[in-house]
Amino acid sequence: MSKPVSTEPLAIQEGPLNLYKYRWFFIGVSLLFLLPGIYFIYANMTDPEVRAPLKLGIDFQGGTLLEYGFSRPVAQSDVEDIKTVFDEHGYTGSVIQIQEPRVGVNKEALEIGGGATQPSPPASTPPPVPTPAADTTTTAEGAKHATPTQATTSETKALAGEQKIASIVSIRAKHMQGQVDQEILKDLESRYGNITLLQKNSIGPALAKELLGNGLLALILAYILIVGYLTFRFQFDFAVCAVLALLHDTLFLFGMFAMFSRLYNTEIDSLFITSVLTVIGFSVHDTIVVFDRIRENLRVYYTKKLPFVTIMNMSVNQTLTRSINTSLTVLLTMLALYFFGGETTKDFVLAIIIGVAAGTYSSIFNASVLLAMWRNRGAGSQVAKA
Known part of the structure; x- marks a missing residue:
């Protein structure tokens, strides 16, 4: 015996958050956070020394990155003096940054070197030039070759163990060829005493342009x-709204790093492109969760003449807790990596933190709201009534 069909209306639980009612507020908040980034992007593009939305590192611009370990502290007032040495050798416009010694550098070097810390000789008596660290130089054609005089990593660390590294200075200059870096090192040692070459990386202009082009192509693809995929899996309007939310996340991330470029001379490298792709993947995953619930509720409630705005609000509220909890777990992991991870991945982790936070906001407050506005265009009276 068949059961009678229930004629009672389906229970509708919209939830406490009414997104469509305050849609212009949420969109306004997004624009408010985007405006400073747009300003800094414009400032970088009009700066003759940058001429790009972000300050490009040697991965994308080409050049040589040198990292020196000084046996005595180097103050900010010494930057101009170091820059003068590079200018005298024809490398004008070099970017010089002073860093604190990384935790464990001296201890690890002493353990490998097996020697006690030696005092630095006086600056008036130039010490012998230490053997440079092993470096890999990339020519303009993209081929890699090792320099004729090179030392293994253990030898470099052992050499660093013979003296305490008080300051680390990183210099990004134009592409160096030959033994110019050793001549610069001699001049610096005549002024500052013992200096250890910790790192040298060179990338030619042709390879740098290829890396930049491949990175941009990866983003567009x-x-x-x-x-x-979203057009095939959902509908075209779902795909457009999801991509608009992704553009919001990408522009916000670019704007923040444009600000860091102006204020802290932060440069982007190939890891930044990796972080942007990671953020895009996470953000679209969060948006798909919301869109999938909207599609499920459409099958149940749309035939009951329930307005799309109500279905959207109900779907977002049903997935709100899941979206926030998922993002929090990612953010907590990234924060731990940022504060306790290595220096080389700090900018990469920071980009993911910023992108995940922006992606969570756009998935909840932008993508679904834009979809509702798309579906309800031209039906102002119905929406107002709903």
């Missing part, structure tokens, strides 16, 4: 594939 990611957007195209996302639009195609």
Whole structure:
């Protein structure tokens, strides 16, 4: 015996958050956070020394990155003096940054070197030039070759163990060829005493342009594939709204790093492109969760003449806790890596933190709201009534 069909209306639980009612507020908040980044992007592009939305590192611009370990502290007032040495050798416009010695550098070097800390000789008596660390130089054609005089990593650390490193100075200059870096090292040692070459990386202009082009191509391809997948999996308007939310996340991330470029001379490298692609993947995953619930509720409630705005609000509230909890777990992990991880991955982790936070906001407050506005265009009276 068949059960009678229930004629009672389905229970509708919209939840406490009414997104569509305050849609212009949420969109306004997004624009408010985007404006400073847009300003700094414009400032970087009009700066003759940058001429790009972000300050490009040697990965994308080409050049040589040198990292020296000084046996005595180097103050900010010494930056101009160090820059003068590079200017005298024809490398004008070099970017010089002073860093504190990384935790464990001296201890690890002493353990490998097996020697006690030696005092630095007086600056008036130039010490013998230490053997430079092993470096890999990339020519303009993209081929890699090792320099004729090189030392193994253990030898470099043992050499660093013979003296205490008080300051680390990193210099990004134009592409160096030959033994110019050793001549610069001699001049610096005549002024500052013992100096250890900790790192040397060179990338030619041709390879740098290729890396930049491949990185931009990867971003464009990611957007195209996302639009195609969401159009196939959902509908075209879902795909457009998801991509608009992704553009918001990408622009916000670019704007923040444009600000860091102006204020702290932060440069982007290939790891930054990796972080942007990671953020895009996480953000679209969060948006798909919301869109999938909207599609499920459409099948149940749309035939009951329930307005799309109500279905959207109900779907977002049903997935709100899951979206926030997922993002919090990622953010907590990234914060731990940022504060306790290595220096080389700090900018990469920071980009993911900023992107995940922006992606969570856009998935909840932008993508679904834009979809509702798209579906309800031209139906102002119905929406107001709903």
